[in-house]
Structures are given as structure tokens and as C-alpha cells.
Amino acid sequence: MSGVFIEASGLKRHYTLGDQLVKALDGVDLQVKRGELLALMGPSGSGKSTLMNLLGGLDTPDDGEIKVDDKVVTSMDQNELAVYRQREVGFVFQSFNLIPTMTAQQNVEFPMIFSGVAPAKRRERASELLERVGLGDRMTHKPTELSGGQQQRVALARALVNQPSILLGDEPTGNLDSKTGVEILSMLREFNDAGQTIILVTHDPRLEEFAKRVVHMLDGKIVSEDTAAI
Amino acid sequence: MNLRDITSLVWSNLNRMRGRVIMTALGVLIGTAAIVVLVSLASGIQANATESFSSIGALNxxxxxxxxxxxxxxxxxxxxxxxxxxxxxxxxxxxxxxxxxxxxxxxxxxxxxxxxxxxxxxxxxxxxxxxxxxxxxxxxxxxxxxxxxxxxxxxxxxxxxxxxxxxxxxxxxxxxxxxxxxxxxxxxxxxxxxxxxxxxxxxxxxxxxxxxxxxxxxxxxxxxxxxxxxxxxxxxxxxxxxxxxxxxxxxxxxDAADTIEVENRVVDLGLFAFSATSILQQVNIFFVIIQAAFGGIGAISLIVAAIGIANTMIMSILERTREIGLMKAVGASNRDVLTVFISEAAAIGLIGGIGGIIAGIGVAEIIDFIGGQFIAAQATAQGGAADPVSLSVTPLWLPIFALIFSLFIGLLSGIYPALRAVQLNPVSALKYE
Structure with a gap:
């Protein structure tokens, strides 16, 4: 479990809002090892979501470099980025982003349509993950028939279905009450214990207890770092 | 993505905006039906004329x-x-x-x-x-x-x-x-x-x-x-x-196929010549023009329908912005996104096209029946023979052409909306409210 898996250096991401230049990221260096559970914390506008989007290949920096498993993500073209997101990254969002017309099962299968997994294999893998997040009896339910916590568990199963090397969560507990929030966090922790590298963006203070490493950001820069003694 | 995935994805997406898809497909249906009916009528007139001309003399x-x-x-x-x-x-x-x-x-x-x-x-x-x-x-x-x-x-x-x-x-x-x-x-x-x-x-x-x-x-x-x-x-x-x-x-x-050539050689000898075949050839050129003109009128309504499809698709893409962001986040390539949305537009064209062909042939048959009876009645009243008259003739190529054309119109009108979907920035698409 040693050795740097994700290496970000000198990341800058600027954009203009009206006539104002916003330095969302202003020179960020970050190294993550395989199997880490890392929380990016900071107030709104501190750049933590921007950093996560760059790590997930959804956005490209104005300057700097990201290497994942020695592959330079920041020099990939659109198609290579799509493949990178498909194989290496799983996303969990604050608002779940489930497709409302699909059942839980179909939502979990959705990413595998694009990675070309055979239908039988898709069903098998989706059921397996839904069992693991405790929704074995809810597979044919549509998102509107599920509670917030259940929806986020479907989203979690979906994020993991292509066996990504990095799981990225953008405020995964943000839309949940504290009890279901804790449920999701402990589930994330379980996957991490099984070896899954996880990076979470949050300002949920409870996460500080769950994460093994917490990085604090402010104004587009990393300001401090704690490593939990677990 | 294989064809089966695209089909089932397109089907469920169209199903979710069923009302709008039906309305939009109705536009295509009307356009396709117009082409089928008008060209069938033109072909019917041509067939009647050809029959009359063949009584001038044998084609050879x-x-x-x-x-x-x-x-x-x-x-x-x-x-x-x-x-x-x-x-x-x-x-x-x-x-x-x-x-x-x-x-x-x-x-x-x-x-x-x-x-x-x-x-x-x-x-x-x-x-x-x-x-x-x-x-x-x-x-x-x-x-x-x-x-x-x-x-x-x-x-x-x-x-x-x-x-x-x-x-x-x-x-x-x-x-x-x-x-x-x-x-x-x-x-x-x-x-x-x-x-x-x-x-x-x-x-x-x-x-x-x-x-x-x-x-x-x-x-x-x-x-x-x-x-x-x-x-x-x-x-x-x-x-x-x-x-x-x-x-x-x-x-x-x-061989009647040589008629025109022989006729030309006869004329080259300094003689005057005519044949039912050469008259028919002239007349057919005229009817091809009529068919094209009639078909063109139908085609205009299909172009209007195409704008309808594009409009429906743009609406749908606005509503599904987050979903497009999600597609990209889970690893759909630009090509996948393009394929899904163009296929949806093409499917609307296809649905309308199939409906239009059925409706068009139906309307052509009705015109044929009612009009044929009317003409037969007129002919009898004037003492002429009440031979059955075929007012509309639907050539086999017509429904095939109409189907391909409506599919093509759908495809074409899907390109612009699909490109808009492709160009969506996934980060802002995922945050879109």
C-alpha cells in the first residue's frame, strides 16, 4: 500500500465570473496512496470540488499535472478522458443523480452499457453490488420509490460497478439526515477497508472522524493536513 | 454500446416524453403521408395516360x-x-x-x-x-x-x-x-x-x-x-x-427496347416517323416532373416536421442536462452521447414515417375508391364504358423511399441537438438545476 498512486502538482484552474477572475485552484500539490480514505475539507469556494473534478477527469486544469498510476491524466484527449472516467473513476454526488425512469438495478447497470459489459454479466454485477449496499430487495424500485439514503446507496453501487481504482464523492452526505449520513459513511469506510481508494469532498465535520486523512483547503490552496492515527 | 443497448435506451427515453414524441411524430406522419398520397396520385395519372397511349399502337x-x-x-x-x-x-x-x-x-x-x-x-x-x-x-x-x-x-x-x-x-x-x-x-x-x-x-x-x-x-x-x-x-x-x-x-x-433507336435511324433517312414509344417517353418525362413537384410539396411538410423534431430534442436535452453530465461522468464517450441523441431523433422520424406510410396508403386507397366510383358514375352517365379507373398507384419504391427519407430527416434534425449535448461541460451539466 505504499508508493504514490495519485500525484497532482502545481494545479491551477482559473475562470472568470462576470468580469472577476476566480482562482478556483491556485497551485495545488497533492499525493494520494492506493487505499487511502481522504477527505478534502473547506468552506464553499475553497476549490475542493474543482480539485475533485480535475482528479476525476471531468475538467482540465489551466496549469499543472495529474498523474494516476503513472498515466498523465492532464494530457489526455476527450476520448481518453472518457475511458479514464469509465475504468478508473467512480463518482458519488450530493444529489445522487439517478436516472428517474430506471430501476435501481438499471441505474447500477448504466455505466456498464458504455464499458461494453455483456448484459448477463451486467445484471449479475449490479445485483451483487446492490446486495452489498443492502438493497437486495429493492432492485426493481425506481428512485422515487426509495428514501434518500437508499438512493445514495444505489448511487454508490453504480459508482463501484466498473471496479474503479478511485471513488470520488462530492458531498455524499449533503442531502441526507445525520443518521442515514452516518450509514453511508460507514459503508464507504467498509469499501475502503476492503482496499478501495476514496477521496471525498465535504464540509460535514463528522467526516473528519471517518477519514484517515483530512486535507483542508482555502482560497484555492491546501492549507493544512491531518492524518488520523488509525 | 451495441444496437440492443441503444434501442432499449432510446425506447425508454422516448417513452418518458411520450406525449411530445407523439405530437412530433405526427408532424412527420403528415409529411410522409402527403408524399405517399401525392406521388401515388401522380403515378395513377401516369398509369392511366400510359394505358391510353398504348392504344395508339403497339410499342414496337x-x-x-x-x-x-x-x-x-x-x-x-x-x-x-x-x-x-x-x-x-x-x-x-x-x-x-x-x-x-x-x-x-x-x-x-x-x-x-x-x-x-x-x-x-x-x-x-x-x-x-x-x-x-x-x-x-x-x-x-x-x-x-x-x-x-x-x-x-x-x-x-x-x-x-x-x-x-x-x-x-x-x-x-x-x-x-x-x-x-x-x-x-x-x-x-x-x-x-x-x-x-x-x-x-x-x-x-x-x-x-x-x-x-x-x-x-x-x-x-x-x-x-x-x-x-x-x-x-x-x-x-x-x-x-x-x-x-x-x-x-x-x-x-x-424488340420494343430498340424502337426509339430504329425510329431515329428512320428519321435520319429523311423520313417522318413517330411511335407510341417515343410519345410515351416524352409524356413520361412530363410525369416524372409532376411526381417530383408533388413529392416536393410533401417534402416541404417533412422539413417543417424536421424542425419540430429538432425542437423536441433541444427541449429534451435541456431537461436531461444532468443526465447528460452523468453519462459523461460514468464514462460515456462523446460518440456515445451523439449516438443516443441522434438515434432518438431518428426514431421519432422512423415512427412518424411508418405511421405516415400506413396513413398515406390508406388515404390513397380511399381516394382511389371514392374517386374511381365517381368517375365511373360520370362515365356511365355520359354513355361511356364504366371501366374501373385507378386514380392512385403506389409504386413499391415509394413506401421504401418514404421510410428512408423520414428516417433521414429525423437523423438530420437530431444532429444539431446531439452536438449541443456533446458540447455540454460535464461539471456544469451535473450542477444544472
Whole structure:
């Protein structure tokens, strides 16, 4: 479990809002090892979501470099980025982003349509993950028939279905009450214990207890770092 | 993504905006139906016209006139080619030509008599050797013309009536001409005195022809040599074809496909010629233009429908912005996104197209039925034959073309919305409210 898996250096991401230049990221260096559970914390506008989007290949920096498993993500073209997101990254969002017309099962299968997994294999893998997040009896339910916590568990199963090397969560507990929030966090922790590298963006203070490493950001820069003694 | 995934994804996406898809597809349906109905009508008119034209003459026959016949003024004799027996023999030697015959009319006045009945019709002299090539097929007797024998068309009997019986009933009293001897009473007027002079000759009917639905049904055929003799008496001059040529001849082409080519060669000889085939060719060009114009009107409504599809798709993409962001986040390539949205638009086109073809053929059938009855009623009222009339004819290529066209229109109108979907920034798409 040693050795740097994700290496970000000198990341800058600027954009203009009206006539104002916003330095969302202003020179960020970050190294993550395989199997880490890392929380990016900071107030709104501190750049933590921007950093996560760059790590997930959804956005490209104005300057700097990201290497994942020695592959330079920041020099990939659109198609290579799509493949990178498909194989290496799983996303969990604050608002779940489930497709409302699909059942839980179909939502979990959705990413595998694009990675070309055979239908039988898709069903098998989706059921397996839904069992693991405790929704074995809810597979044919549509998102509107599920509670917030259940929806986020479907989203979690979906994020993991292509066996990504990095799981990225953008405020995964943000839309949940504290009890279901804790449920999701402990589930994330379980996957991490099984070896899954996880990076979470949050300002949920409870996460500080769950994460093994917490990085604090402010104004587009990393300001401090704690490593939990677990 | 394989075809099955695209199909099921497109199906569930269209299903979710069912109302809008139906409305939009309805636009395509109307456009496609308009194309099918209008082009079917144009084809129907063409088919009717073609049928009428084929009664002018068989498609492998060319009617040829001496060049002189149509040249005005005094230049005629030197420049024009005459239809002399030698010219006809030359034409007959061409590989594509099956037979050539002069076609000589009677130049005098005459009445045909059969017992109490009288009648008159077209008398034509032909080369007896060309009878088979002219498709003069005898259903009774023979078509081998000999001296003072004639072969009559199927409807010649109907040209007879009883001048002394005003209640003559053609249904019951029409003669069976086969085997009969017709009295042909010819009249001529002396040049000097203007006095009428008559002569009667006897013509034996040795054959009755099969009905062909054209001019020859009411024609009496005899040999050219007989006709020349009749004309000698009627005009007082013995015709000299070697010097003056025949007025008219018929060239029969072995394969109707060569008709136009042979016709052109005949014209190159300095003769005048026409054929049902060449007229039909001209007329067909006209009908192709009509079909294109009618189809074009339908196509315009399809283009309007295409704008409808594009509009529906743009709406749908706005509503599904987050979903597009998600597709990208889970690793859909730009190509995947493009495929999904273009397929949705194409599917709307296809649904409308299938509906439009069914509706179009249905409407064409209804027009055919109602209009056909109306025309038949009109024809009967005016004493014409109530033959069934086909107002619309749907050629097989039409529904196939309409389907491909509507699919293509859908595809085309999906391109712009799909490109918009592709260009969405996934980060902002995922945050879109």
C-alpha cells in the first residue's frame, strides 16, 4: 500500500465570473496512496470540488499535472478522458443523480452499457453490488420509490460497478439526515477497508472522524493536513 | 454500446416524453403521408395516360411517312425521301427490324353491304407477309390475306346497322362476319361531268381478329395490291410506289427496347416517323416532373416536421442536462452521447414515417375508391364504358423511399441537438438545476 498512486502538482484552474477572475485552484500539490480514505475539507469556494473534478477527469486544469498510476491524466484527449472516467473513476454526488425512469438495478447497470459489459454479466454485477449496499430487495424500485439514503446507496453501487481504482464523492452526505449520513459513511469506510481508494469532498465535520486523512483547503490552496492515527 | 443497448435506451427515453414524441411524430406522419398520397396520385395519372397511349399502337411499331408528305412549298420532290418499296426493303434489312409494310388507305367513297345491313369503317391495305408481325391474330379463320379477301377487326361487326329499321338492336342483330362476303360499293365522280359512277366488288372475310383495344379492332385489312387496284379505280390513276412512294408505312421492331433507336435511324433517312414509344417517353418525362413537384410539396411538410423534431430534442436535452453530465461522468464517450441523441431523433422520424406510410396508403386507397366510383358514375352517365379507373398507384419504391427519407430527416434534425449535448461541460451539466 505504499508508493504514490495519485500525484497532482502545481494545479491551477482559473475562470472568470462576470468580469472577476476566480482562482478556483491556485497551485495545488497533492499525493494520494492506493487505499487511502481522504477527505478534502473547506468552506464553499475553497476549490475542493474543482480539485475533485480535475482528479476525476471531468475538467482540465489551466496549469499543472495529474498523474494516476503513472498515466498523465492532464494530457489526455476527450476520448481518453472518457475511458479514464469509465475504468478508473467512480463518482458519488450530493444529489445522487439517478436516472428517474430506471430501476435501481438499471441505474447500477448504466455505466456498464458504455464499458461494453455483456448484459448477463451486467445484471449479475449490479445485483451483487446492490446486495452489498443492502438493497437486495429493492432492485426493481425506481428512485422515487426509495428514501434518500437508499438512493445514495444505489448511487454508490453504480459508482463501484466498473471496479474503479478511485471513488470520488462530492458531498455524499449533503442531502441526507445525520443518521442515514452516518450509514453511508460507514459503508464507504467498509469499501475502503476492503482496499478501495476514496477521496471525498465535504464540509460535514463528522467526516473528519471517518477519514484517515483530512486535507483542508482555502482560497484555492491546501492549507493544512491531518492524518488520523488509525 | 451495441444496437440492443441503444434501442432499449432510446425506447425508454422516448417513452418518458411520450406525449411530445407523439405530437412530433405526427408532424412527420403528415409529411410522409402527403408524399405517399401525392406521388401515388401522380403515378395513377401516369398509369392511366400510359394505358391510353398504348392504344395508339403497339410499342414496337413505328409509323413512317414520306418526307414529302410534310414538306411545304416547292422543295419537296428533290430533298424528301420517298417511301418507295426499295427504301422499305432497306429498312427491313436492319437487324433490329422484324418487318416493314406499307399502309395504304382507300382514297374513294364506299359503303359496305351485308344483306340488309350497311356499314363503313377504316380500310387498310398491308403487306400480307407482315400480318403476324403486326400482331393481327385471327381468333376465327386466318390472317393470310389473298386476292379480294379481308381480315376484320373484332369490333368491325358493330359498325353495321340496318338503314331501313330505325329500331335496329345492335345487341341482337349484329352479324357474324366470319365466312361472309361483303359487298363493297365504291363511288367516284367524273372530273369533267361531275357525274357519279358506282362499282361493287365482293370481299370475302377469311378471318376475324382478336380484340387488342386499339384502332385495329375497327379496321378491315386487305392486301396492298388489292388496295392499289381499288384506288386505281377510285382515283382514275394507277399508283406508282416506285416513283411516288407510299404515303405511310409501318416498321415493326423485333424488340420494343430498340424502337426509339430504329425510329431515329428512320428519321435520319429523311423520313417522318413517330411511335407510341417515343410519345410515351416524352409524356413520361412530363410525369416524372409532376411526381417530383408533388413529392416536393410533401417534402416541404417533412422539413417543417424536421424542425419540430429538432425542437423536441433541444427541449429534451435541456431537461436531461444532468443526465447528460452523468453519462459523461460514468464514462460515456462523446460518440456515445451523439449516438443516443441522434438515434432518438431518428426514431421519432422512423415512427412518424411508418405511421405516415400506413396513413398515406390508406388515404390513397380511399381516394382511389371514392374517386374511381365517381368517375365511373360520370362515365356511365355520359354513355361511356364504366371501366374501373385507378386514380392512385403506389409504386413499391415509394413506401421504401418514404421510410428512408423520414428516417433521414429525423437523423438530420437530431444532429444539431446531439452536438449541443456533446458540447455540454460535464461539471456544469451535473450542477444544472
Amino acid at each position: 411499331q413505328i409509323t413512317v411517312f414520306s418526307g414529302a408528305a410534310f414538306v411545304d412549298g416547292g422543295r419537296e420532290a428533290q430533298e424528301a425521301t420517298l417511301l418507295t418499296p426499295r427504301v422499305l426493303a432497306d429498312i427491313e434489312d436492319w437487324d433490329e427490324v422484324e418487318a416493314v409494310t406499307p399502309r395504304v388507305s382507300f382514297f374513294g367513297q364506299y359503303t359496305l353491304k351485308l344483306n340488309r345491313l350497311e356499314g363503313s369503317t377504316t380500310l387498310v391495305g398491308i403487306d400480307p407477309r407482315a400480318a403476324d408481325a403486326l400482331d393481327l391474330e385471327a381468333i376465327e379463320g386466318t390472317n393470310r390475306l389473298g386476292r379480294l379477301s379481308v381480315v376484320v377487326g373484332s369490333a368491325v361487326a358493330e359498325r353495321f346497322f340496318d338503314p331501313r329499321n330505325p329500331n335496329f338492336d345492335p345487341e341482337r342483330e349484329l352479324p357474324d362476319l366470319f365466312g361472309q362476303t361483303l359487298q363493297m360499293e365504291m363511288t367516284r365522280f367524273s372530273d369533267e361531268t361531275g357525274e357519279a359512277e358506282s362499282r361493287t366488288i365482293r370481299l370475302r372475310v377469311i378471318g376475324v381478329l382478336e380484340e387488342v383495344g386499339g384502332e385495329s379492332d375497327t379496321t378491315i385489312f386487305m392486301s396492298v395490291s388489292d388496295m392499289q387496284e381499288l384506288n386505281t379505280w377510285a382515283t382514275g390513276n394507277r399508283p406508282n410506289p416506285d416513283r411516288d412512294g407510299y404515303t405511310q408505312a409501318i416498321v415493326i421492331v423485333a
